[in-house]
Amino acid sequence: MRHLLSTRDLSRDETITILDVAEDMADVAEREVRKVPALRGKTVVNLFFEDSTRTRISFEAAAKRLSADVINFSAKGSSVSKGESLKDTAQTLAAIGADAVVIRHGASGAPHVLANSGWIDAAIVNAGDGTHEHPTQALLDAFTIRRRLHGADSRGHDLDGVSVTIVGDILHSRVARSNAWLLTTLGASVTFVAPATLLPIGVENWPVEVRYDLDIALAAKPDVVMMLRIQGERMHAAFFPSAREYSRIWGLDDERLAVLAADSIVMHPGPMNRGLEISAAAADSPRSTVREQVANGVSIRMAVLYLTLSGEGGKQ
Amino acid sequence: MPARTVLQQADITRALTRISHEILESNRGPENLVVMGIPTRGVILAARIGAMLAEISGTVVPSGSLDVTMYRDDLGRNPTRVPSPTEVPPGGIDGKTVVLVDDVLYSGRTIRSALDALGAIGRPSIVRLATLVDRGHRELPIRPDFVGKNLPSATNERINVHLLEIDGDEFVTIEESEGGE
Numbered sequence: 075m076r077h078l079l080s081t082r083d084l085s086r087d088e089t090i091t092i093l094d095v096a097e098d099m100a101d102v103a104e105r106e107v108r109k110v111p112a113l114r115g116k117t118v119v120n121l122f123f124e125d126s127t128r129t130r131i132s133f134e135a136a137a138k139r140l141s142a143d144v145i146n147f148s149a150k151g152s153s154v155s156k157g158e159s160l161k162d163t164a165q166t167l168a169a170i171g172a173d174a175v176v177i178r179h180g181a182s183g184a185p186h187v188l189a190n191s192g193w194i195d196a197a198i199v200n201a202g203d204g205t206h207e208h209p210t211q212a213l214l215d216a217f218t219i220r221r222r223l224h225g226a227d228s229r230g231h232d233l234d235g236v237s238v239t240i241v242g243d244i245l246h247s248r249v250a251r252s253n254a255w256l257l258t259t260l261g262a263s264v265t266f267v268a269p270a271t272l273l274p275i276g277v278e279n280w281p282v283e284v285r286y287d288l289d290i291a292l293a294a295k296p297d298v299v300m301m302l303r304i305q306g307e308r309m310h311a312a313f314f315p316s317a318r319e320y321s322r323i324w325g326l327d328d329e330r331l332a333v334l335a336a337d338s339i340v341m342h343p344g345p346m347n348r349g350l351e352i353s354a355a356a357a358d359s360p361r362s363t364v365r366e367q368v369a370n371g372v373s374i375r376m377a378v379l380y381l382t383l384s385g386e387g388g389k390q
Numbered sequence: 391m392p393a394r395t396v397l398q399q400a401d402i403t404r405a406l407t408r409i410s411h412e413i414l415e416s417n418r419g420p421e422n423l424v425v426m427g428i429p430t431r432g433v434i435l436a437a438r439i440g441a442m443l444a445e446i447s448g449t450v451v452p453s454g455s456l457d458v459t460m461y462r463d464d465l466g467r468n469p470t471r472v473p474s475p476t477e478v479p480p481g482g483i484d485g486k487t488v489v490l491v492d493d494v495l496y497s498g499r500t501i502r503s504a505l506d507a508l509g510a511i512g513r514p515s516i517v518r519l520a521t522l523v524d525r526g527h528r529e530l531p532i533r534p535d536f537v538g539k540n541l542p543s544a545t546n547e548r549i550n551v552h553l554l555e556i557d558g559d560e561f562v563t564i565e566e567s568e569g570g571e
Contacts, residue, residue: 094472102460106510110461111506380460385468
């Protein structure tokens with residue numbers, strides 16, 4: 075694997091390889107010495123143009139557990155605020171000798187530009203670009219679902235026959251996009267539930283079913299309910315009348331939680347708006363995988379960094 | 391040049407039986423023994439040796455697997471390797487006598503990686519090395535304690551180990567490789 079830019083161009087076998095390697099990486103986290111020398115001497119730059127807590131520390135922990143050197147770069151407090159372009163930043167990183175660049179950018183397609191521009195000859199890992207994709211989040215979601223279904227016996231399994239309902243702000247959600255491609259590649263069926271104003275144009279061409287009523291969707295007893303965050307920072311128009319109305323119609327509250335099948339799980343990519351898209355009881359219930367998702371995120375990112383950076387000069 | 395068979399199935403079984411006896415002899419019994427195989431075929435051999443040790447001594451000897459992929463020194467020189475699972479037996483390896491098992495001992499680099507990998511899991515009191523075939527050409531100061539067969543070879547030859555559990559048949563052959571190692 076040269077880069078990880080999107081889940082759309084991952085095949086089923088490639089995806090299962092990443093998930094299986096992540097299982098091995100999860101084992102590393104349980105050892106006495108939680109570090110392997112696999113990426114000794116490699117430099118990973120976390121290039122974050124947007125704020126992030128869990129993704130950045132997750133990538134940092136992953137790189138450190140693989141013995142890579144990590145340079146954290148956030149746009150705030152850097153020359154980007156003096157007007158430096160992405161090209162100049164990339165060339166600076168190339169001059170420093172970065173072997174991999176983990177990039178989060180507000181513009182959809184920024185990682186793709188970095189990977190194909192020739193500005194820098196490093197492995198590029200997309201850590202979220204605009205409203206486009208967030209591939210490692212989808213991979214860790216698939217990993218979490220697979221572990222809940224198969225436990226320690228997860229290696230080699232796909233998600234055939236699993237039904238996943240993704241609820242909320244699909245329009246602004248790169249998590250929903252990455253999951254729609256990845257989960258269907260693995261054989262799961264995906265349903266989107268959202269107010270019509272929060273669905274992207276062209277959603278009818280995606281490999282998903284679309285519903286507008288959460289109660290009808292939940293009555294179908296999906297195996298997985300994934301709640302998305304209402305992204306206040308990207309809401310530049312009125313997409314729904316009020317937060318309270320949204321919460322009543324599309325939020326996972328205590329009553330809807332009670333409707334779910336006994337073994338179904340509730341996911342959220344975080345950070346959560348408790349009381350808006352998800353109630354505190356739903357977020358803290360045993361069905362909730364929110365904390366597992368964070369822990370699994372480190373294993374997935376270790377697998378992605380390992381697969382992009384090991385091998386001849388990091389290339390295949 | 392056609393492949394020449396150097397060990398038949400019965401020879402392999404005899405070699406493993408002898409190795410098991412030698413392990414018990416040098417350890418003065420089955421106490422504290424743990425057998426750890428290196429994937430892929432070392433794991434099968436370790437499980438067989440573990441079962442033989444149990445049969446001979448009447449005491450259960452735990453066996454497991456030890457993946458060394460992420461400790462290798464040639465990760466940057468070869469296509470990406472996908473790691474295999476590591477399975478540590480329930481009792482762990484702290485203070486135990488660990489017998490590492492691999493199918494073919496060659497440069498010794500895999501064993502160096504295995505020693506590092508072992509150190510990440512715990513601190514065994516003694517580490518021994520058993521191998522089905524020792525083909526020579528060591529590049530590091532590493533030597534085996536238990537050897538099934540010493541097989542002097544040229545560097546351009548390949549040793550193929552087939553085991554029933556993985557390959558469906560069982561033998562060890564040597565052949566001249568076309569592209570070299």
